[in-house]
Amino acid sequence: MPLYSVAKQAAARAYVPYSRFPVGAALRLKDGSLISGCNVENASYGLCNCAERTAIFSAIAQGKQAADFDSLLIYMPGETLYSPCGACRQVIVEFFAPDAEIFATCDSGLCKHWKVNELLPGAFTLD
Ligand code: THU
Numbered sequence: 629m630p631l632y633s634v635a636k637q638a639a640a641r642a643y644v645p646y647s648r649f650p651v652g653a654a655l656r657l658k659d660g661s662l663i664s665g666c667n668v669e670n671a672s673y674g675l676c677n678c679a680e681r682t683a684i685f686s687a688i689a690q691g692k693q694a695a696d697f698d699s700l701l702i703y704m705p706g707e708t709l710y711s712p713c714g715a716c717r718q719v720i721v722e723f724f725a726p727d728a729e730i731f732a733t734c735d736s737g738l739c740k741h742w743k744v745n746e747l748l749p750g751a752f753t754l755d
Contacts, residue, residue, distance in 0.1 A: 702731065705735055721744060
């Protein structure tokens with residue numbers, strides 16, 4: 629199933645009683661397998677978890693290796709294209725290679741993409 633469809637299906641499972649803004653993410657591994665995630669909100673707003681981090685944390689929890697992470701696609705509803713938040717960018721830097729591609733899509737069919745090192749130049753790492 630295409631990355632876009634997996635991300636869009638994941639958005640349908642989002643827990644978003646506060647923003648009503650369902651987001652889906654699809655993480656592609658180098659063997660072609662996909663792991664999805666959706667945003668999960670909380671009455672304590674600061675504890676909301678974005679779709680990208682859900683997908684990444686799920687992959688790690690399933691025993692996938694960061695070295696096998698190939699790319700990540702984010703699906704957001706509506707006609708406006710957004711980019712990942714700062715928290716997600718830091719988590720993306722932790723697990724994806726600097727030249728890995730991150731994609732953002734929405735219902736308008738627009739798509740933007742960045743290399744990880746474009747999303748967070750000069751990122752804090754302990755490498
Ligand atoms: N959100 C994502 O899940 N991914 C993004 O790239 C941007 C924003 C969600 C939407 C809403 O749940 C908000 O973050 C809550 O922190």
